[in-house]
Amino acid sequence: MKTYLIKKALNNNVLIATDVNGNEVVLIGRGIGFGKKSGESIIREEVEKLFVLNDPEEQEQYKQLISTLDEKTLKVLISAVEIIRERAGMPLNEHIHIALTDHLFFAVNRMRRGMVIRNPFLLETKALYPDEYKIAVEVTAMVNEQLSVALPEGEIGFIALHIHSALVNKNVRDLTRHSDLIVRLVTMIEEQLDIIIDKTSIDYIRLIRHLRFAIERVVRGDKIAEPEKITGLLKNEYPICYNLAWKLIKVMQQSLQKEIYEAEAVYLTLHLQRIQAKME
Incomplete structure (x- = not known):
């Protein structure tokens, strides 16, 4: 029978304990903390939920x-994180326990005070991370029902970013920064080509996914093969799109502080030309 040694009861339903290997764990269950003292044991059957926080700093932040x-x-x-773990079907970065709990706590409080924060990346998040967005819809509905609040659709986008962050081990701040860059790039495209792109169209989804993957390649330092025969053709046939592609790349370079290879301009030109042709 698996047992844990209690270190501290945070409240009636949450304990900090250690397992047989000395790893610190968070134990959750109805009433499991009531009357419990440091040094006592508790069996696994009494615990509803359990998770490990390996990083000491993360442990302390979560306790606070x-x-x-x-x-x-x-x-x-806590149930929100459990829904995400079950639906994702793969390991989550443990930081989600702190990051998402903290975000949802303040989001709920803001709603109760009548404060709504607009999400400027909602459409992009929905298009870039459809699986995470679907899970976030379920999480938001559960939180709204259980806590009698009405978190707006923008919060679904924020939660989806936290889910994606936990799945790919990326900082939410970086994901937000990259989303902001994508929005800036799309705005430049619309202004330079004098068009308004339908944000629900498959062409828009393809464009922002291309921009997202380009940003990820640049951050990783990946180099893609350059189709040299096409480069000259694009310069001559589609000079507006080719020049715009380079303007976009310079903005990406400035924002990411990374070198960007010329091949990225070629593939970006093809996307821009496809969009421009459909708008004519």
């Missing part, structure tokens, strides 16, 4: 965070 939550809110926010 959940000590400020009422028990109902804490239970709901």
Whole structure:
């Protein structure tokens, strides 16, 4: 029978304990913390949910965070992470316990005070991370129902970013920065080509996915093969799109502080030309 050694009861439903290997774990279950003292044991069957926080700094941050939550809110926010883990079907970066719990706590409080924060990357997030967005819809609905709030659609986008962050081990701040860059690039394209792109169209989804993958390649330092025969053709046949592609790349270079290979301009030109042709 698996047992854990209790280190501290954070409240009636949450314990900090250690397993047989000395790893610190967070144990969650209705009433499991009631009357419990440091040094006592608890069996696995009494625990509803369990997770490990390996990083000492993350452990401390999480302890401080959940000590400020009422028990109902804490239970709901822990359930949110559990829904994500079950639906994703793959390991999550442990930082989601802190990052998403913290985000949802403040989002719920803002709603109760009538404060709504606009999400400028909602359409892009929905298009770039459709699987994460679908999970975020379910999480938001659960939080709204359980805590009697009405988190807006923009929050679904923020939650989807947290989910993607936990799945690919990327900082939410970097994902937001990259989303902001994509929005800037799309605005430049619309202004330079004097068009308005339908944000629900498959062409828009293809464009921003191309921009996202280009940004990821640049960040990783990946080099893609340059189709030399096409380069000269594009310069001559589609000079407006080719020049615009280079303007976009210079903005990407400035934002990412990374070298960008010429092949990126070639593939970007093809995307721009396809969009321009459909708008004519």
